[in-house]
Amino acid sequence: MAISSPSADVSSTSTSTSTSTSTSASSSTSTPAPVHRGRSAPRSRNGCWTCRSKAAKKRCDEQRPICGRCARTGLVCDYSPRPKKPQKKAVTTVTSTSLQKVQKDLVTRAVTPDIVLTLADESPSSVxxxxxxxxxLRYFRTAFAQFHHTKHPQYGCISIMFQLARENPMVMHMALALGFHEMDTRRSRPAITSDAVVGGRPMQHYAAALRLLANMVGETTTITSPTDNxxxxxxxxxxxxxxxxxxxxxxxxxxxxxxxxGAASLAHHRVKSMLSMTSSSLTSSxxxxxxxxxxxxxxxxxAHIDSAASSAGIGGYFSGALMQMLHEATRLEGEEAEEEDNENEDEFGSEFSDPAPPTPVDMLxxxxxxSNPLYRTTWAQSYPQVELLDxxxxxxxxNLFTxxxxxxxxxxxxxxxxPESNSDEGMRQFRQRAGSIARAIAKVRAGFTELLDVAKExxxxxxCRQRIVANIRIVVPTFYAVQVDFHRVVALGGLDVGNNSNxxxxxxxxxxxxxxxxxxxxxxxxxxEGLTRIAWPLFVAALETNDLLHRQWILDRFDxxxxxxxxxxxxxxxxxxAVALQDRTGKRADIRSMMPEYGPFVLT
Incomplete structure (x- = not known):
């Protein structure tokens, strides 16, 4: 988004003042023009695009770089240069059936992505x-998209969701529900929620989406054509x-x-038949x-949200179903390729064969x-080179995050x-599972050594102007939190330093x-707000660290x-x-057993 510099604003203001002074001097004998105030006053032509859009039609106070209304509502304030009239007309007359052509034309004309977002919101919608x-909706496509995904909002998954939402009211209702709720949560002064117009709107959209989802899932259980979305x-x-x-x-x-x-059931009925863990596709044929x-x-x-929910004891349904489906698909693939592997082993030696079955980490x-080609496939020739390289x-x-x-x-x-009791069989199974996870963590660490070393430097x-910097600061702490959480669970199970030491x-x-x-x-x-992306790593770090300054800093951030x-x-x-309990007892607190008293929470 292009933002005019303060010096440009001052220059423009000075020129405007000089012009108005000379005009006033030359027409001092004429009747002064009436001054309009309040609602009758004309809207300024220098306001931001967000306030001046056809959807909003609000008076802008012209504050730079962010006007007062956009600051209050959490919207993206767009002061980018206005396109010339012929160019603007060509953009605004585009219908909803030619979004990709619009995007290609706008990229060719070097119009900023924020203008694309503003104009696309005014096109026909499924709701x-x-x-x-x-x-x-504009908040969903800008602030929401940037917060939940570091990818440029014009070319990320949220943008693809918006394209689906324009055709499918079910997706549109959920985009609106989240847009309203998150926008209101992040306002410095939340909107009054006592009236049904504001407070009930997110739930109304949520309920509408839920009804449509139930109807769609109930109507069919199979994909009928390759173009069925x-x-x-x-x-x-x-x-x-x-x-x-x-x-x-x-x-x-x-x-x-x-x-x-519901996601696990949907995957079982509509995804399982299309999974085949071959190198070329994920289809059965x-x-x-x-x-x-x-x-x-x-x-x-x-699966990412489900794994986070499983840490709170309220998930695991989807991940378990998906891993089982991937395991079955891999097993079928292995049976088909077994004869070819045996031939390779006979000809080249056993070092060319890999008898070890893939782990859940390998499969996911x-x-x-x-799905790596997703973005360049979706936007084809209109996908910018800078995004491709990014x-x-x-x-x-x-890959580490996955x-x-x-x-x-x-x-x-x-x-x-x-195990509830220290039975030999229970401890044997627990130790076997722990050893398998320890090997998986070590394998991941070895596979991403260079990335972890870069993060240390x-x-x-x-x-965070480079997206990879922001991503490293989110993903690498998540991997380290996996190690810390594993150590805590093993210690609580009695295989490490036990419960009597921190x-x-x-x-x-x-x-x-x-x-x-x-x-x-x-x-x-x-x-x-940025720390919410690594809330879970901070949570486990506060439980495990012995550094009182670090622990207090995390507690203050959670406040x-x-x-x-x-x-x-x-x-x-x-x-x-939990921290207070650990200080009193000198033992690690079992937070999973404490959660029912407080209510579960999902930290991703």
């Missing part, structure tokens, strides 16, 4: 939109519903549980309907990599299997130090984050009580 709806719409709606319930759901976490069960690249990416994103990472630059860090998803799920399963002065092995102390270092960098550049969602407020209260 009749009011002026307030346009504000919520109903699965894409269902997965988008489920992911948005999970985010909604995670942040604003009930204290029992029933909404998250129900949606994760070349003639069968394909899983779209977008659907594969959504499956991974839903393979699935994620399959995807390549960030590929490794997102590896953390099954690891969190496996650790949650390990925590649930801690990252300086606090480096800002001492940590060297690897855990290094992990804690890296979490804190990168968290300080994130807070320096993005404040408490600020608690205002941004009920799940964060519950996490803040439990964290303070």
């Amino acid at each position: 009749a939109l009011s002026a307030d709806d346009h504000d919520a 109903s699965l894409d719409a269902c997965l988008s709606t489920l992911w948005l519903m999970l985010l909604y319930e995670q942040q604003f759901g009930d204290v029992q976490g029933r909404g998250v549980q129900n949606h994760l069960r 070349s003639t069968a309907p394909r899983l779209s690249l977008y659907a594969v990416r959504m499956l991974v994103w839903i 990472l393979r699935m994620h990599r399959y 995807d390549l630059e960030n590929r490794s860090v997102f 590896c953390c998803v099954p690891l969190r799920f496996m650790i949650a399963q390990l925590a649930a299997s801690i 990252l300086s606090i002065e480096t800002d 001492k940590s092995p060297k690897s855990t102390r290094i992990a804690l130090g890296e979490i804190m270092r990168l968290a300080h960098q994130t807070h320096r550049h993005r404040g408490d 600020g984050m608690a205002k941004l969602g009920s799940h964060l407020a519950r996490a803040q209260q439990l964290l303070r009580d």
Whole structure:
């Protein structure tokens, strides 16, 4: 988004003042023009595009770089240069059936992406939109998209969701529900929620989306053609519903549980038949309907939320179902390729064969990599080269993030299997599971050594203008939190230092130090709101660290984050009580057993 410099504003103001003074002097004998005030006053032509859009039609106070109305509502304030009239006319007359052509034309004419977002909001929609709806939708496409995904909002998954929403009211209702709720949460002065117009609107959209989702799932259980995007719409709606319930759901976490069960059922009935873990595709055969690249990416994103929910004891349904389906698909593939492997071993030797079966981490990472061409395939020739190279630059860090998803799920399963008594059989099984997870963590660490080393060299002065910097500060702490959480579960199970000591092995102390270092960098550049992206690493670090200054810093940050969602407020209260309990007893607190008293929360 282009923003005019302050010096340009001053120059413009001086020129305007000089012109008006000379005009006044030359016509001092004429009758002064009436001064219009209040609602009758004409809207300024120098206001931001956000206020002057057809959807808003609000008077702008022209404050730079962010006007007062955009600052209050959390909207993106657009002061980019206005296109010339012929150019503007060509853009605004485009219909909803030619979005890709519009994007290509606008890129060719070097119009800024923010103008694309503003004009696209005024195009036909699957749901009749009011002026307030346009504000919520614009927030969803800009601030929401940038917060939940570091990808440029014009070319990320949220933009693809918006294209689906324009054709599918189910997705549109959820985009509006989240847009309204998050926009109101982040306002300095939240809107009055006592009237049904403002306070009830998010729930109205949520309920409408839920009805449409139930109808769509009930109508058909199979994909009928390769061009059928109903699965894409269902997965988008489920992911948005999970985010909604995670942040604003009930204290029992029933909404998250129900949606994760629904996602698992949907995957079993509509995805299982299309999964084949071959190197070329994820389809059962070349003639069968394909899983779209977008659907594969959504499956991974839903698995991410499910693994986080499993840490709170309210998830694991979707990850368990997906891992089982991937395991079966891999087994079938292995049976088909067994004869070819035997021939290779006979001819070249056993060193060319890999008898070890793929782990859950291997399978999900393979699935994620399959969706790598998503963005360049979606936008084709209109996809900017800078975005193409940016995807390549960030590929490794997102692969590490994907590896953390099954690891969190496996650790949650390990925590649930801690034997109640120290029986030999129970401890043997627990030790066997722990050893498998330890090997998986070590394998991931070895595979991303270079990325982890780069993260250690990252300086606090480096800002987040490069997307890879922001991603490293989110993903690397998440991997280290996996190590810390695993150590805590093993210790609670009696396999490490036991319950009577808070001492940590060297690897855990290094992990804690890296979490804190990168968290300080994130807070320096993005404040408490930026820390919500690494709330779970901070949570486990506060429980495990013996550094009182670090622990107090995290507790203070959670006090600020608690205002941004009920799940964060519950996490803040439990964290303070758990830390106090550990100080009193000198033992690690079992937070999973404490959660029912406070209500579960999902920290991603």
